[in-house]
Amino acid sequence: xxxxxxxxxxxxxxxxxxxxxxxxxxxxxxxxxxxxxxxxxxxxxxxxxxxxxxxxxxxxxxxxxxxxxxxxxxxxxxxxxxxxxxxxxxxxxxxxxxxxxxxxxxxxxxxxxxxxxxxxxxxxxxxxxxxxxxxxxxxxxxxxxxxxxxxxxxxxxxxxxxxxxxxxxxxxxxxxxxxxxxxxxxxxxxxxxxxxxxxxxxxxxxxxxxxxxxxxxxxxxxxxxxxxxxxxxxxxxxxxxxxxxxxxxxxxxxxxxxxxxxxxxxxxxxxxxxxxxxx
Numbered sequence: 221x222x223x224x225x226x227x228x229x230x231x232x233x234x235x236x237x238x239x240x241x242x243x244x245x246x247x248x249x250x251x252x253x254x255x256x257x258x259x260x261x262x263x264x265x266x267x268x269x270x271x272x273x274x275x276x277x278x279x280x281x282x283x284x285x286x287x288x289x290x291x292x293x294x295x296x297x298x299x300x301x302x303x304x305x306x307x308x309x310x311x312x313x314x315x316x317x318x319x320x321x322x323x324x325x326x327x328x329x330x331x332x333x334x335x336x337x338x339x340x341x342x343x344x345x346x347x348x349x350x351x352x353x354x355x356x357x358x359x360x361x362x363x364x365x366x367x368x369x370x371x372x373x374x375x376x377x378x379x380x381x382x383x384x385x386x387x388x389x390x391x392x393x394x395x396x397x398x399x400x401x402x403x404x405x406x407x408x409x410x411x412x413x414x415x416x417x418x419x420x421x422x423x424x425x426x427x428x429x430x431x432x433x434x435x436x437x438x439x440x441x442x443x444x445x446x447x448x449x450x451x452x453x454x455x456x457x458x459x460x461x462x463x464x465x466x467x468x469x470x471x472x473x474x475x476x477x478x479x480x481x482x483x484x485x486x487x488x489x490x491x492x493x494x495x496x497x498x499x
Contacts, residue, residue: 378403
């Protein structure tokens with residue numbers, strides 16, 4: 221059995237879901253969360269190897285493998301990272317990050333939208349709106365200043381359009397996806413601005429036009445086959461209110477706390493088994 225499959229089975233042995241649809245879709249969410257967390261595990265492993273070896277020379281990192289990874293796997297990764305092609309790609313990515321400062325200033329880290337919302341609701345002891353969550357993740361800590369001009373302009377536009385749309389009504393919805401997409405612009409690479417990449421909306425938003433109309437959140441080119449605007453909006457609402465709310469926090473928290481421990485335990489078990497067989 222592959223390590224990923226074994227870890228998923230361990231996760232499922234400790235969790236149960238109220239809705240069968242959640243259980244059926246949990247593998248997709250689990251895989252996305254595991255990939256994200258594994259990326260950060262590798263980042264920390266590389267950072268630690270550089271710190272311990274006192275060098276940026278990747279050849280010196282080969283003996284500094286993390287406890288949860290096999291030595292030969294780590295050495296293979298170090299060899300890949302040391303290749304000219306990988307170094308060129310890394311340099312290009314660094315330049316791109318500098319050119320897009322908002323990505324570096326984002327204050328939400330690797331935590332999902334749903335997790336931030338849950339934490340904020342626990343802190344405020346009341347249901348939070350999308351604007352409150354957005355402000356929490358897009359304002360400089362300890363200030364009322366947005367991390368970028370775009371973040372400020374998008375939220376101001378969203379607030380104004382919400383006020384105009386729901387004028388005269390007793391209360392506004394916690395989130396209006398259509399108004400938000402009009403304010404923030406068309407989805408980029410299948411993701412809606414402000415929701416992070418864990419929402420996984422690319423499958424339904426990839427057919428959207430490259431620009432958003434002021435009268436419709438999504439516009440599809442004439443004659444193009446694809447998901448209708450109402451279905452797109454329905455998917456976003458369903459994702460936010462359903463699977464994302466119920467699963468993301470418990471999965472991220474559980475995986476972040478246990479993945480490295482599980483891998484160490486598995487490595488120990490394999491080592492003990494091999495030693496027993498050899499003896």
